[in-house]
Amino acid sequence: MKKILIILLLSTVCMSCKEEKKTNGKLNIVTTTTMITDLVKNIGGDHINLQGLMGSGVDPHLYKASEGDVAKLSNADIIFYNGLHLEGKLVEVFEKMKNKKTIAISDALDKSTLIGSEYFASNYDPHIWFDINYWKQATEFVVKTLSEAIPEQKTTFETNGNVYIEKLNALKNKLEQTISSLPNEQRILVTAHDAFNYFGKAFDFEVVGLQGLSTATEAGVKDVQKLSAFIIENKVKAIFVESSVPKRTIEALQAAVKSKGHEVTIGGTLYSDALGDAGTIEGTYIGMFEYNVNTIVNALK
Template identity: 45%
Template structure:
């Protein structure tokens, strides 16, 4: 009944949005900032960096909000309808909003930035066809999303196209520097300790980029359930490899991590929380962790500091 009710709600909201999209609108002003709506803080921060003074960015999902479970409200639909352009991650990260994006109407463009990444770079979940949407954890992959943002902003606001291209290149240079920093810091972790255990499987691309074995108790989505056997498998791994740290996530309940710590204790193996990582959401606005670069550096420093 709950899912059916939600489906009815989505249908009603998309109907409102479609109606808004049929209203007569004027072209985007070259003088006023573009009204941008982004879903996640990672996407919003990137658009703000590339768009600079020529954009006004509003982000739907703030600190601690899980995009896998986020359900749009009627207020969100109004924001979507009033935006000049919508940027979202895609790859089913915002699963409950896909129908909304598909019905934004002809006057507003909804851009799934992650779908600009070459398909052969994407990973799928074991034993399923689900594509891993957590692409921001590989700076090289994330650079393709910056290209998508630059292209869309330049197309919508041609007068400032050169500015967007310069900002896009500066953003990609930052990603290159960040990648170098990650390789240096994470390279200090001993081979036997290169195991990253988190609540859900958000760090697959991160692990592939920096040669870390990643174990998430839940699947790609926090909507996935985990079993006692799943907990036991990770506990056995920690005991056998003598790993003493696991990590909580800012947007995910710590219940599953506590189950791992308690399971290890029953085998007389001490495991502690190595720190809090930012996975599906960034930190509070106005803090270092409230930016993509600051969030990424925090995660690098936390992981490297706990596993060395």
Template identity: 50%
Template sequence: MRRLMMTMLFLSFAVGAAACGGGAKTTGADAEGKIKITTTIGMIADITEQVGGEHVKVTALMKPGVDPHLYKASQGDVRKLEEAELILYGGLHLEGKMTDIFENMAKQKTTVAVTRDIPESQLLLVDDGSGTHDPHVWFDVKLWTRATETVQEALSKHDAAHAAEYKQNADAYIAKLRELDQYAARQIASIPEGQRVLVTAHDAFGYFGKAYGIKVMGLQGISTASEYGSKDVSTLRDYLVANKIKAVFVESSVPKKSIEAVIQGAAKQGHEVKIGGELFSDAMGPAGTPEGTYIGMVRHNVDTIVKALK
């Protein structure tokens, strides 16, 4: 029995040692020589893959349906950030609870906010007197084109040997973004002007409204961390009733209960409002679907809005 116990202790120690130190810790480039890049939201991951092509291995911390405003980094997330060669995030307080992490990481490695090169004059201010800017810049395709150029510049600086290829990839992708921008403008313009009102759970579509000429109203503020009350519900309800707006929209990353309260309030006043569909706001769709890419996500949103309001 004593010999058996000693054998078991030895095996336990051996297994533990292998788990803790048996494999070499990998940092920087992966086994295939690709640059290891960690991003926050899927939209940033997508443009990084488009620009980086075969030379990058991209990991997005936030999966489909995840709200970046409320996201808290796990120990696994911190490890992915530590192991990455390059970190790309949104900035403008999009990842509010992770700001300190990015500031610390910037002291160790290249850490870039993809919105850094967008002129301040093109950014929307949050209507709360704080002086902060709306971070949802990807809803204006022209602004997201600038973010794509920032990613290209970051990759080229980090990996000068493939700079020409990154430039070529970026140019090809930006051409597709220009087509997308024109498509969105054309489709939204086809909605009768009186019905050109986009009502969602939180105010994420300000850039979209400004870029494509549609009035935008959200029950909550720019961030889903903000609270909404009965006054917010009644104000939005009264607007829908008075203007005979027939559809509102839910978001993939925001619970439906907030917007459902508005629908129920309008019904009590004899005005029927339907859910026009689900939009992608702070997160893209599942990987492998058209909505799992930035271009596919924007097209889905545009088509859903037009179908419901036209």
């Protein structure tokens, strides 16, 4: 009986949404992570109905679709997601959605250039947004996809895309200038999980995560002890919590270092798998990236 009521509810929701689409003449676009939502918003603007599934502080590795999400996905004309198994538990939902246009942002990239991993299901690091050049390619990919879906707005989408790419170029130049103030030997970034490898590759940081590429893997006592020894040996001044990962693992790491007669500070909270709160500077991709770099550099100096 409960299943029947849910089906009827979803049917009602979808019918009303479809009616709204006919009224305003806009396509319904659904996005998964906050980074993708921000990107598509910058390109589509007021010419699309945009709904993001995940909010600030949400871990996409462990995210499960709610009944409300199923309604949004069922009514979507286009679904943008990261791919590379980032949204592991949502992939099954996508696979069951025949006749829906699901677009993986990672399809914009040459897989041979991605960071591989023998321990992760996709064999690629999915945290591609931490390479600004990749995000520029993702921008062009979204422009192309939306232009094909709404050809009458192609010029608008292309203009928006060009403007956003200019902003990304300016961001990269600004971050390079900020990072240049940090000596190479101090560019060691220790975080809760391996979300920052593309950042490290792009900006010449050695990146070490306590957990693996996915937060679904747990850090053990041996991992903590091994990393604490690394911190002491390399005289790392600060380690970092992530907004979408419980801070207890980093606190345990700090305690392990202290038990060996050394001190390491927690340099702040970084945004890794999700942006900051909506309506804040950190709630945008550009604001998040600038905040992260300032936090890292200031703590490691």
